[in-house]
Amino acid sequence: xxxxxxxxxxxxCKSFHGVHANKDINLTVNSGxxxxxxxxxxAGKTTLMNILYGLYQPDGGQIRINGKPIKISNPVESISxxxxxxxxxxxxxxxxxxxxxxxxGYKDTPFFFPKIKIRERVKEFSRQxxxxxxxxxxxxxxxxxxxxxxxxxxxxxxxxxxxxxxxxTSVLTPQEIRELIDILRRMKADGHSIIFISHKLDExxxxxxxxxxxxxxxxxxxxxxxxxxxxxxxxxxxxxDVSFKVDRExxxxxxQVLSVEDIHVTxxxxxxxxxxxxxxxxxxxxxxxxxxxxxGQRELAEAIxxxxxxxxxxxxxxxxxITNMSPRKIYxxxxxxxxxERIRFGIAPGLFLYDNAILKxxxxxxxxxxxxxxxxxxxxxxxxxxxxxxxxxxSINNQIRNLSGGNIQKLILGREISEQPDLxxxxxxxxxxxxxxxxxxxxxxxxxxxxxxxxxxxSEDLEEIFELCDRVAVIFAGELMGxxxxxxxxxxxIGLMMAGSKRVGDNTHLPENNQx
Amino acid sequence: xxxxIISTIQRTMVAGTPLLLATTGEVLCERSGxxxxxxEGVMAVGAVVAFIVTMxxxxxxxxxxxxxxxxxxxSVIHAFxxxxxxxxxxxxxxxLTMLGLGLSGMIGKPYVGRPLSIKMENVEIPFLxxxxxxxxxxxxxxxxxxxxxxxxxxxWFFLERTRLGIxxxxxxxxxxxxxxxxxxxxxxxxxxxxxxxxxxxxAGAHLSISYSKSWVEGMTAGRGWIAIALTxxxxxxxxxxxxASFVFGGIFVVQYLLQPLGISPxxxxxxxxxxxxxxxxxxxxRDPRKLNAPAMLAAPxxxxxx
Ligand SMILES: Nc1ncnc2c1ncn2[C@@H]1O[C@H](COP(=O)(O)OP(=O)(O)OP(=O)(O)O)[C@@H](O)[C@H]1O
Ligand SMILES: [Mg+2]
Numbered sequence: 001x002x003x004x005x006x007x008x009x010x011x012x013c014k015s016f017h018g019v020h021a022n023k024d025i026n027l028t029v030n031s032g033x034x035x036x037x038x039x040x041x042x043a044g045k046t047t048l049m050n051i052l053y054g055l056y057q058p059d060g061g062q063i064r065i066n067g068k069p070i071k072i073s074n075p076v077e078s079i080s081x082x083x084x085x086x087x088x089x090x091x092x093x094x095x096x097x098x099x100x101x102x103x104x105g106y107k108d109t110p111f112f113f114p115k116i117k118i119r120e121r122v123k124e125f126s127r128q129x130x131x132x133x134x135x136x137x138x139x140x141x142x143x144x145x146x147x148x149x150x151x152x153x154x155x156x157x158x159x160x161x162x163x164x165x166x167x168x169t170s171v172l173t174p175q176e177i178r179e180l181i182d183i184l185r186r187m188k189a190d191g192h193s194i195i196f197i198s199h200k201l202d203e204x205x206x207x208x209x210x211x212x213x214x215x216x217x218x219x220x221x222x223x224x225x226x227x228x229x230x231x232x233x234x235x236x237x238x239x240x241d242v243s244f245k246v247d248r249e250x251x252x253x254x255x256q257v258l259s260v261e262d263i264h265v266t267x268x269x270x271x272x273x274x275x276x277x278x279x280x281x282x283x284x285x286x287x288x289x290x291x292x293x294x295x296g297q298r299e300l301a302e303a304i305x306x307x308x309x310x311x312x313x314x315x316x317x318x319x320x321x322i323t324n325m326s327p328r329k330i331y332x333x334x335x336x337x338x339x340x341e342r343i344r345f346g347i348a349p350g351l352f353l354y355d356n357a358i359l360k361x362x363x364x365x366x367x368x369x370x371x372x373x374x375x376x377x378x379x380x381x382x383x384x385x386x387x388x389x390x391x392x393x394x395s396i397n398n399q400i401r402n403l404s405g406g407n408i409q410k411l412i413l414g415r416e417i418s419e420q421p422d423l424x425x426x427x428x429x430x431x432x433x434x435x436x437x438x439x440x441x442x443x444x445x446x447x448x449x450x451x452x453x454x455x456x457x458x459s460e461d462l463e464e465i466f467e468l469c470d471r472v473a474v475i476f477a478g479e480l481m482g483x484x485x486x487x488x489x490x491x492x493x494i495g496l497m498m499a500g501s502k503r504v505g506d507n508t509h510l511p512e513n514n515q516x
Numbered sequence: 517x518x519x520x521i522i523s524t525i526q527r528t529m530v531a532g533t534p535l536l537l538a539t540t541g542e543v544l545c546e547r548s549g550x551x552x553x554x555x556e557g558v559m560a561v562g563a564v565v566a567f568i569v570t571m572x573x574x575x576x577x578x579x580x581x582x583x584x585x586x587x588x589x590x591s592v593i594h595a596f597x598x599x600x601x602x603x604x605x606x607x608x609x610x611x612l613t614m615l616g617l618g619l620s621g622m623i624g625k626p627y628v629g630r631p632l633s634i635k636m637e638n639v640e641i642p643f644l645x646x647x648x649x650x651x652x653x654x655x656x657x658x659x660x661x662x663x664x665x666x667x668x669x670x671x672w673f674f675l676e677r678t679r680l681g682i683x684x685x686x687x688x689x690x691x692x693x694x695x696x697x698x699x700x701x702x703x704x705x706x707x708x709x710x711x712x713x714x715x716x717x718x719a720g721a722h723l724s725i726s727y728s729k730s731w732v733e734g735m736t737a738g739r740g741w742i743a744i745a746l747t748x749x750x751x752x753x754x755x756x757x758x759x760a761s762f763v764f765g766g767i768f769v770v771q772y773l774l775q776p777l778g779i780s781p782x783x784x785x786x787x788x789x790x791x792x793x794x795x796x797x798x799x800x801x802r803d804p805r806k807l808n809a810p811a812m813l814a815a816p817x818x819x820x821x822x
Contacts (some may be wrong), residue, residue: 055696076698091697092693093693093804105698114682479652
């Protein structure tokens with residue numbers, strides 16, 4: 001018997017600075033059921049779940065467990081009621097090791113020598129959810145995908161009766177997502193209740209029994225997934241038809257934009273993270289790098305954009321050697337960057353939205369004069385981004401950390417793309433975007449490509465890679481396993497390549513055509 | 517010569533004891549994310565309370581207990597201001613120092629210059645104290661000395677090897693994440709500040725009833741501030757605090773050794789403070805990520821915000 005047979009949220013209201021984030025929300029989830037919570041970016045999903053978890057106090061309304069009203073004033077109480085949560089923004093202590101992070105939240109952590117027991121528990125658990133990571137690594141050394149895995153493990157180990165998952169899969173690979181889904185199914189069979197938030201409708205269709213759809217803080221629909229399809233869900237969310245397929249017309253490659261020659265980069269772990277990678281990118285192309293998180297993607301992206309020093313090798317942009325230049329110089333040569341961890345590297349959370357709209361661009365003539373910023377222009381620029389990229393916020397005089405995750409991502413994208421860069425280095429750019437925004441972004445990337453830009457796309461999401469990219473490389477343990485045209489048959493083996501067990505050229509007698 | 521060396525080592529241990537106690541307390545407090553600049557004031561309160569109670573009751577250990585109690589009580593002010601009110605911790609800590617110094621001066625007035633006849637006996641550790649040279653210097657010391665070392669080791673063990681220790685450290689690194697894991701951040705911080713205060717007061721008690729056996733206003737002489745610098749020098753690790761404190765104890769003692777060489781005593785009196793500045797300077801060149809400073813040190817935490 002689980003403690004929570006039925007959880008209800010009744011007439012929940014919450015507003016921030018007079019703007020409703022949740023209004024009269026009613027929602028029920030039963031034991032042995034998976035409820036999907038859908039809605040556009042900024043619809044109020046995270047806010048609602050934070051209320052359930054005791055992080056926010058509702059302005060009005062009631063939470064009931066098995067029909068009995070309860071008050072949840074902090075996470076200590078929600079946990080004792082049997083509620084657990086995977087947060088959209090990683091709740092990890094960066095300077096601590098993975099094991100310490102798990103020990104912090106695990107319910108049966110012993111008082112003395114906690115790490116020993118946790119190590120055993122994790123080992124036991126990793127038979128279900130692949131967790132081959134060195135537990136002594138510090139969290140700041142991990143990539144976004146690895147951090148997401150730690151977050152999931154943390155929640156699953158506790159095995160809460162009601163588990164809330166707020167976009168748990170945004171930077172996982174398809175294989176990892178499958179493992180997670182299997183575990184959730186098993187929990188469901190055991191009588192746990194689960195609330196699952198995601199913008200990936202396939203997943204929602206796959207595991208949820210019911211969905212509740214939010215729009216601008218209010219419920220606009222409930223449905224059983226068995227009577228629905230993906231299109232219908234999308235329509236309920238954004239109120240229009242969304243196309244999931246994009247048309248990528250054939251374009252002739254233009255001149256060479258980026259050339260990366262045999263670069264070696266050391267990672268945060270102090271070990272080589274990128275080992276002798278070379279490739280060239282051309283105008284009018286989108287080049288995808290697929291791989292399991294933590295195989296050198298982050299270090300490669302950071303090396304190209306100047307955030308990380310290169311040990312050996314060289315990088316040229318439009319013929320200009322930019323090796324180990326400062327990020328700002330590299331930006332001036334036309335390279336934009338959408339980093340993988342938006343909160344840590346993409347924004348200054350405490351600054352206003354308009355300040356964040358010109359990071360790395362503040363020195364441009366149009367935004368500043370000598371020592372002073374031209375705040376009128378800056379604010380206008382911010383407003384343009386907000387309207388072009390449909391960032392939902394009540395004002396530009398708002399600290400950016402108050403925006404919802406997807407809206408922060410939209411602002412970063414707007415900032416990096418609106419200046420028409422020669423080269424855009426983007427790490428999972430659709431991270432946390434809703435279906436409408438994803439469609440918009442994909443169109444936008446294709447438009448950039450048409451206009452002569454080059455995009456270097458890092459993603460764990462294979463579908464995204466196949467849809468957008470002209471050429472695809474697979475990275476494993478810091479090396480490229482091969483570079484293939486998007487229509488190359490050998491891409492069927494991409495799974496094997498991502499696991500490092502196959503290289504292009506293995507078992508074939510085709511010439512290595514990957515060094516273009 | 518032999519005698520000089522032995523007595524120098526011995527005095528170094530004595531001078532380092534209050535520094536170690538106060539530093540350990542400050543490490544515990546800062547590890548939870550609260551900067552407490554009130555060490556100097558709490559130390560003074562501890563010193564005066566210990567002195568008065570010992571003098572009137574004739575029980576030094578009662579004096580120590582009273583001092584620790586008083587130090588913990590007065591630290592609640594800082595905990596309340598910085599945790600409950602989310603006030604600026606620098607301001608609140610400075611206020612605590614001023615309050616403590618003023619208060620101790622006031623209540624200690626009638627006792628200024630009165631010698632303490634009750635003595636705390638040195639503890640001689642059997643066998644170890646027979647080691648030539650260092651035996652007598654290190655293993656025949658006041659109980660405070662052993663207490664300081666044991667408490668520092670226990671604190672290290674507590675922080676690194678217990679569940680509560682992980683919770684304290686996480687609170688200082690990322691209170692938001694810590695809260696979501698079901699830890700009462702405010703409670704952890706309150707207790708860290710209060711216990712840190714107890715340590716500072718213990719350091720003060722050592723000064724008045726063991727080190728100088730008398731009370732004068734301002735007898736803490738900046739040792740509280742040095743403890744705050746030592747916290748940084750020890751990289752927020754109570755284990756490292758042990759040797760850091762005794763290195764500084766040595767600098768205090770070296771003054772007296774160098775005096776016969778004709779160096780101005782005023783200059784020599786500056787040595788510990790100059791050493792503090794030099795250390796802070798050297799530390800600031802290190803890679804900040806290797807510094808171990810609690811990430812959210814001195815940042816107030818407001819619940820219910822992103
Ligand atoms: N602490 C806060 N202060 C001010 N505004 C807030 C705060 N928390 C949330 N909001 C606002 O509430 C609205 C809903 O945000 P929420 O994070 O719940 O959206 P979401 O549905 O989770 O979106 P996403 O899919 O992008 O994660 C947003 O407009 C956001 O700006
Ligand atoms: Mg959200």
